[in-house]
Amino acid sequence: LPRPIRVLVAKPGLDGHDRGAKVVAAALRDAGMEVVYTGLHQTPEMIATAAVQEDVDVVGLSILSGAHMTLFPRVRQLLDGMGRPDILLTGGGILPAEDMAALQEQGIGRLFGPGTPTTDLIAYIDSWAAEHLDA
Numbered sequence: 001l002p003r004p005i006r007v008l009v010a011k012p013g014l015d016g017h018d019r020g021a022k023v024v025a026a027a028l029r030d031a032g033m034e035v036v037y038t039g040l041h042q043t044p045e046m047i048a049t050a051a052v053q054e055d056v057d058v059v060g061l062s063i064l065s066g067a068h069m070t071l072f073p074r075v076r077q078l079l080d081g082m083g084r085p086d087i088l089l090t091g092g093g094i095l096p097a098e099d100m101a102a103l104q105e106q107g108i109g110r111l112f113g114p115g116t117p118t119t120d121l122i123a124y125i126d127s128w129a130a131e132h133l134d135a
Contacts, residue, residue, distance in 0.1 A: 005129045006056040010038040010047040012075070015065035020092070020114075024060065027118035033125070044071060048078035051087055057133060058125055061091035068095055072108045088128050092116060 009025045011018050018040055025037045036054050038047060051059045059079070063071055072089065079087050092112035095103075100111045110124050 005033045007033050007058040008036045008051045008056040009060045010042050011040045012042050012071045013065045013067050021062040031122045044074040052082045058088040063093040072103050
């Protein structure tokens with residue numbers, strides 16, 4: 001049996017709202033994934049370090065603060081610099097469509113706006129894992 005997909009769910013920056021991140025973490029757990037939740041107020045450096053230490057497959061950032069155009073690329077850059085370009089960086093929050101497109105061009109995975117069913121995120125991670133992780 002292949003091992004469960006390991007996902008780090010993180011709330012970078014100063015945004016103090018983590019209900020959505022907790023809902024996502026619970027949904028991913030219910031779908032059979034191993035979830036590490038870092039809690040609030042994480043720096044990109046803390047998130048990337050935790051992702052490498054925990055040997056995760058996926059990092060999901062929940063960003064409601066408007067700082068997504070700096071936070072997503074910074075975490076991607078740090079993961080790549082730590083030798084983990086293979087980790088999927090995805091996430092969600094209040095993200096304008098044009099920002100989502102710009103981030104995806106920078107190597108960020110699919111991003112999800114408010115109200116997205118958690119089943120969409122689970123299906124996305126499952127399909128990514130099927131393509132990228134060794135069974």
